[in-house]
Amino acid sequence: MTKSTPAKYADARRTLDLDPATIRKARSLARKAGAPVVSLAKRHTTVSVERATLRLAGLEGADVEGIPWVNRLVDVVREQVGLEHGVALPVWDAMLRTNDDLITVAQKAAAGSLTFRIPEGHEASRAGKVSRAGVSAGMRRIDANRKQRDKLIGKYGNPPAPWIYLIVATGDIYEDIPQAQAAAREGADVIAVIRSTGQSLLDYVPEGATREGYAGTYATQENFRLMRAALDETSAELGRYVRLTNYASGLCMPEIASLAGLERLDMMLNDSMYGILFRDINPIRTFVDQRFSRQIHARAGIIINTGEDNYLTTADAVEAAHTVTVSQLLNEYFAKEAGLEDWQLGLGHAFEIQPDVPDSFRLELAHAMLARALFPEAPLKWMPPTKHMTGDIFKGFLHDGFFNLAGALTGQGILLVGMMTEAVVTPWLSDRDLALQNVRYVFNTAGNLHEDFRPAPDGFIARRARQVLGEAVDLLERVVDDSLLEAIGDGTFGLMKRPAHAGRGLDGVIKKASGYLNPAADLLDEGVAR
Amino acid sequence: MSASTSSAKAAKTIVRPYGDTTGDGMVQMSFTLPLPHDKKAEGAALQLAKKMGIDPAMVVHAKAMGPDFTFFVVYGSVQHLVDLRDVHVVERDYPLLSPKEVNSAVKKVLRRPLVVVGACIGTDAHTVGIDAILNIKGFAGEKGLEYYSELTVVNLGAQVSVPDLVEQARVHKADAVLVSQVVTQRDAHLHNTREMSAAFREAFPADKRPLLVIGGPRFDESMTVELGVDRIFGKGTTPGEVASYLVHSLLGERKKANRP
Numbered sequence: 197m198t199k200s201t202p203a204k205y206a207d208a209r210r211t212l213d214l215d216p217a218t219i220r221k222a223r224s225l226a227r228k229a230g231a232p233v234v235s236l237a238k239r240h241t242t243v244s245v246e247r248a249t250l251r252l253a254g255l256e257g258a259d260v261e262g263i264p265w266v267n268r269l270v271d272v273v274r275e276q277v278g279l280e281h282g283v284a285l286p287v288w289d290a291m292l293r294t295n296d297d298l299i300t301v302a303q304k305a306a307a308g309s310l311t312f313r314i315p316e317g318h319e320a321s322r323a324g325k326v327s328r329a330g331v332s333a334g335m336r337r338i339d340a341n342r343k344q345r346d347k348l349i350g351k352y353g354n355p356p357a358p359w360i361y362l363i364v365a366t367g368d369i370y371e372d373i374p375q376a377q378a379a380a381r382e383g384a385d386v387i388a389v390i391r392s393t394g395q396s397l398l399d400y401v402p403e404g405a406t407r408e409g410y411a412g413t414y415a416t417q418e419n420f421r422l423m424r425a426a427l428d429e430t431s432a433e434l435g436r437y438v439r440l441t442n443y444a445s446g447l448c449m450p451e452i453a454s455l456a457g458l459e460r461l462d463m464m465l466n467d468s469m470y471g472i473l474f475r476d477i478n479p480i481r482t483f484v485d486q487r488f489s490r491q492i493h494a495r496a497g498i499i500i501n502t503g504e505d506n507y508l509t510t511a512d513a514v515e516a517a518h519t520v521t522v523s524q525l526l527n528e529y530f531a532k533e534a535g536l537e538d539w540q541l542g543l544g545h546a547f548e549i550q551p552d553v554p555d556s557f558r559l560e561l562a563h564a565m566l567a568r569a570l571f572p573e574a575p576l577k578w579m580p581p582t583k584h585m586t587g588d589i590f591k592g593f594l595h596d597g598f599f600n601l602a603g604a605l606t607g608q609g610i611l612l613v614g615m616m617t618e619a620v621v622t623p624w625l626s627d628r629d630l631a632l633q634n635v636r637y638v639f640n641t642a643g644n645l646h647e648d649f650r651p652a653p654d655g656f657i658a659r660r661a662r663q664v665l666g667e668a669v670d671l672l673e674r675v676v677d678d679s680l681l682e683a684i685g686d687g688t689f690g691l692m693k694r695p696a697h698a699g700r701g702l703d704g705v706i707k708k709a710s711g712y713l714n715p716a717a718d719l720l721d722e723g724v725a726r
Numbered sequence: 727m728s729a730s731t732s733s734a735k736a737a738k739t740i741v742r743p744y745g746d747t748t749g750d751g752m753v754q755m756s757f758t759l760p761l762p763h764d765k766k767a768e769g770a771a772l773q774l775a776k777k778m779g780i781d782p783a784m785v786v787h788a789k790a791m792g793p794d795f796t797f798f799v800v801y802g803s804v805q806h807l808v809d810l811r812d813v814h815v816v817e818r819d820y821p822l823l824s825p826k827e828v829n830s831a832v833k834k835v836l837r838r839p840l841v842v843v844g845a846c847i848g849t850d851a852h853t854v855g856i857d858a859i860l861n862i863k864g865f866a867g868e869k870g871l872e873y874y875s876e877l878t879v880v881n882l883g884a885q886v887s888v889p890d891l892v893e894q895a896r897v898h899k900a901d902a903v904l905v906s907q908v909v910t911q912r913d914a915h916l917h918n919t920r921e922m923s924a925a926f927r928e929a930f931p932a933d934k935r936p937l938l939v940i941g942g943p944r945f946d947e948s949m950t951v952e953l954g955v956d957r958i959f960g961k962g963t964t965p966g967e968v969a970s971y972l973v974h975s976l977l978g979e980r981k982k983a984n985r986p
Contacts, residue, residue: 378792381792382791382792393909394848394885397885410909410912410914411909474884475884475885476883476884509854510853510857510861583854587943587961619943624758625758625791625795626756626757626758626791626795626797629789629791629797630797692883
């Protein structure tokens with residue numbers, strides 16, 4: 197896998213005259229804040245982690261009511277013997293006893309004709325062994341997909357940074373496909389299929405090809421497969437590997453991450469705190485799910501995109517600039533702990549300062565350069581203005597131009613293309629075309645301007661970057677003193693107060709017993725396929 | 727010069743778009759036709775403009791977007807006239823109050839905080855609108871309702887189900903319920919609003935029902951009766967307008983009800 201970030205921006209730290217000791221301190225504070233959460237995550241499992249395990253072992257499909265078999269099976273196991281030991285032991289024990297395959301066990305369980313137990317001793321080790329063999333099939337498929345991606349990228353090469361990221365969102369996968377292919381032909385390097393509003397709150401992953409969604413298309417294994425196949429076609433036609441993105445966030449992070457690995461998606465939105473803050477998902481549920489899903493992404497060679505841009509849509513982009521930095525550092529810590537490498541960290545940030553603020557462009561440059569300086573090897577995800585897009589499309593087009601220019605000057609790795617009709621309509625064909633013209637104009641005329649762009653060491657931009665870093669360190673110190681969970685409960689991020697004992701999906705969090713077994717987690721921890 | 731000015735004033739009930747000369751009727755528009763870019767496509771764009779009442783029309787820009795589509799920018803003079811006597815809008819029918827005036831009115835008349843419960847309902851996850859009105863941060867330089875000392879604000883956030891909203895309104899003894907709807911795909915905002923107002927009508931006797939206020943960028947402000955709500959606020963509404971309306975509507979009625 198090729199690194200996408202040009203080394204030429206690596207001197208941003210020196211340009212801004214950031215103190216290396218301060219940066220080290222910020223990272224060490226992020227580790228201190230995150231470590232207790234990781235250990236909490238390791239002590240728990242969730243219904244979605246257990247369902248993901250079954251999906252990796254190949255359990256697909258749904259019953260007549262559309263409830264996935266993984267949900268039916270996990271629910272029955274939980275009802276009968278609990279999930280404290282994981283789903284694998286009771287399920288593979290039942291398979292050994294009945295000589296049935298996984299789907300039959302699921303169907304029998306749903307019909308109420310199967311009694312589960314927690315095997316012990318020799319029977320437990322046997323069930324553990326076969327469950328590991330079952331799940332390793334999924335791991336091998338994820339590994340093969342990663343190899344296949346590397347092969348295709350080797351054949352076509354990577355596009356130059358920034359990668360142009362475009363969104364499709366019709367609600368109908370069969371409408372999305374031609375739109376995505378058209379967007380790729382128009383120049384998109386990355387296609388994101390926006391999910392249907394509300395999917396993040398479903399405690400199951402819908403099945404099959406779907407044709408109706410609100411403001412987006414459901415993330416399903418079949419939709420993933422169809423879109424990846426279509427983009428493979430288009431990649432071959434264009435001689436350029438077109439990446440596919442979807443969203444892991446929500447109540448089913450581990451499952452969606454697994455499906456993405458199984459169907460060779462290339463990027464996933466995966467933020468450590470987004471679900472907590474913006475979907476009111478229970479913090480513990482989120483951190484457990486997030487860790488498992490990121491381990492899968494690490495294994496699958498998937499680039500994650502984090503969601504710091506969202507904070508700035510609720511909080512003020514100047515006042516809260518340092519919360520973005522803090523979140524980036526936390527996301528980096530959690531990501532690396534889960535095995536992701538620098539090139540996989542599409543840390544998010546956004547151009548969301550109120551444009552009437554004097555010097556707003558200089559402030560944006562300071563924030564964007566700070567992110568570049570702190571994470572020189574990460575392909576940062578640069579998000580366009582949305583909050584202050586008003587319906588004045590002419591002003592919006594100019595605003596997007598400045599966003600693109602800031603992206604060019606600060607070496608952003610993934611550029612989400614801004615639409616002048618943001619806040620008006622879901623993008624039209626012409627909106628996308630105009631937006632891409634905007635990007636091309638800026639990068640054609642000023643793409644190399646960063647070579648000449650050296651903010652004065654004691655000028656406005658460098659001072660602002662140092663100030664934000666300082667505020668980030670102060671905030672991290674407070675977070676470490678209070679604990680991260682308390683900081684989240686106090687409304688530190690995005691002004692949203694989310695206590696650890698509340699929120700959606702809490703009832704799906706289970707404390708592990710001492711005999712807990714999860715073959716998927718073991719294979720991920722060990723980094724092996726069998 | 728003076729003659730034309732005075733005649734323009736006299737004819738102020740009839741207007742046409744203004745480009746650079748009174749009465750020139752100039753408009754600009756852009757659109758896409760599902761045609762490859764060629765002479766015929768430009769002719770098609772002109773014909774469309776003409777049918778829209780733009781005559782003469784000029785295709786000032788035409789650009790192929792892939793092999794099957796062409797984007798056009800058209801300028802021209804529109805033949806239609808607008809008669810202002812036939813234009814009907816929902817004008818603000820309440821006085822704008824400052825936060826101080828709102829607080830003192832609530833204190834004086836209600837003698838307890840006025841409770842506002844807000845939410846985005848259905849699958850809508852876009853809290854931008856409700857947050858702009860409720861969060862202390864506010865919108866357009868005005869502080870949100872949380873800033874008002876005599877208002878108690880309960881912001882339930884995104885994706886709240888209608889039964890939950892009704893329940894929370896009951897628990898908090900809401901005087902007013904504010905609902906924001908941004909997503910309009912398949913008229914979701916209209917369906918959700920109707921469902922919400924019906925649920926409140928069912929759950930509360932008419933005189934106990936909280937004031938139902940909805941807001942969103944794509945609502946028609948005159949649809950209150952059709953949607954079963956008390957007030958609709960459109961794009962650009964500020965917290966101060968909402969607070970003033972609440973005072974006008976809730977305290978005004980109370981005053982009336984208390985009369986012997």
